[in-house]
Amino acid sequence: MAMNSPFVSFDGGIQQLKGDDTSVIVPALLSTISGLGIGGNVLVLVVLIHVFANRRASEAYVMLANLSASDLLILSLCAPVRAVTYYRRTWTLGIMACRTTEWIQHSCLAVKAFVLLATSQARHNFSSHPGGHSNFRQKRVLITLVIIWTVALVFPIPDIVFSRLKDEGNISLCVSELPSSSQDVMRVFSKILPLGIYVVPITLSVMCHIRTIFHINPTTHGETSLPHLYKSYLLYLSVIAMNALMMLPEWASWVWIRHSSDESCKPSAGLLIFSQVCVYLSSAFFPAILLTMHVPLRESLSDLCSLLACRGGKHRQKIEGNGNEMRAIVMKVLDERGCVPTxxxxxxxxxxxxxxxxxxxxxxxxxxxxxxxxxxxxxxxxxxxxxxxxx
Incomplete structure (x- = not known):
């Protein structure tokens, strides 16, 4: 797996693992994380859609919806691929899935990092000019999101170029193969990708939030709104810190594999599995943190539950009312026909x-x-x- 070897690393999960426990425990763990995370992110998106329907949209809510959507894509597209790979211990999903599985995951991770950076910058601008927060410019937000998704989808294109199927005996392996003519390109890509979608965005986001917290002016924002502001900044700092800590094993092992010249110094299979599990835990923890610490969103969830409960009660009353009316009509018809006694x-x-x-x-x-x-x-x-x- 050195830089001059036929392939660099496995894509879509480690294949050819030994031990029966890995073919059962790892897929079960990934499936559980994926199921819980998908349910949580769907709930967050439903609450945000309810907020948008009530014409309470803001730039922060739009960014949160994109974060939840990227996590939903990771858990629904990437985690099941790795669960199947660990269960089969070979690649059975075809050439297109082999070429796109790493690209989709890195693109979604890039979207998360860029959206957090854009949100941090927007909150810094809001703290500097509180009066401009009420002006929600849909065109500006739409342009920002288009740029973020475009850059995130284009940045990891080399994952598609270097991923391919490799036959070894009677099984197929999905690997990142490195041709001898592309070693220099791969070395540059292996440095730029983690810097561009992990180190730089997270560092700038943390710096923006810390600088904003220390430069909050009570006379500008008002004494009553300060607790709400501090809670909001603490929420985003928690999301950034959780994302940074959970992504650290993944990117550390990714760089380690591509810059280690000695075969004996490669990361172990246990570390690689742990790093992939941490990636999906990050996407599953996001809705829990958001619905716990974001007070307006939690209140919107309570309002939505109350609304659904009221609609359910009205529906039952309507059914009961319709039943009583039908009984009265039937009794009246039978009475007119002489089938019912006085x-x-x-x-x-x-x-x-x-x-x-x-x-x-x-x-x-x-x-x-x-x-x-x-x-x-x-x-x-x-x-x-x-x-x-x-x-």
Missing amino acids: LTITERHSDADCQTLPDLEYFWSERRNTMVTEECDPLPWERLKQSNVEL
């Missing part, structure tokens, strides 16, 4: 206070449905007023 039994309600004994129910139904004259009334005192009754 003495009808009142409907029994589910409330215990409204329930009566069958005999009394029949008796009061008789009293309600029977017309009697004054001479034949067996209970004439019922029609007398209380003031006229003499004991």
Whole structure:
């Protein structure tokens, strides 16, 4: 796996692993992380769509939606590929998946890094000019996102160029093969990629947030809004720190493989598996941090749950109302046809206070449905007023 060897590293997960436990434990772990992370990011996107529907969109919410979308792509496209690879111990997904699996993952990681940097810069501009925060410019945000996604998709193009299938015996391997004519290009790429989508964006993001926190002016923002601002900056610093720590094993092993000349000094398979698991844990932890520490988003989630509960209650009431109306129509039709006797039994309600004994129910139904004259009334005192009754 040295720089002058036929291939540099495995793509889409390590193939040809030994030991039966790795073919069961690692795929199960990746599947669990992927399932939980996909559910959390889908929930975040649903809440953000609810916020956008209520015309409360802002630049920060749009950036959070892009972060969640990139994490969702990583967990739904990249994690299952590695789970299948560890289970099969060979490559069975075809040439297109082999060429694009590393490219998609690195592109999504680049989107996360660039979006965090853009968010940090936007929050720094907001702290310097608080009055401009209310002006949400859709065109500016759209242009920024188009640039971010374009650069993120173009930056790791060499992953597609150097990835290919290699036959070894009766199995196929997906590897990053390095031709002798491209060694210089690969050496430059192996330095630029981690610097461009990991070191530089995270460093600048942390510097922007720290500088903003230390330069907050209470007279400009107001004493009442300071706690909210500090919590917001703490949220983004937590996301950046979590992303930096979780990505460190992945990029360290990635650079280690491509710059180690001795075969014995290569990272172990356990370290490579651990680094890949950390990448997916980062994407799964993001919605948990966001829904825990972001107060407006948590309130929007509560409002959405309350709205769904109210709609569910109204739907049940509508169904019950429709059922009562249908019963009344059926009884009316049967009554007109002479299929229902004059003495009808009142409907029994589910409330215990409204329930009566069958005999009394029949008796009061008789009293309600029977017309009697004054001479034949067996209970004439019922029609007398209380003031006229003499004991």
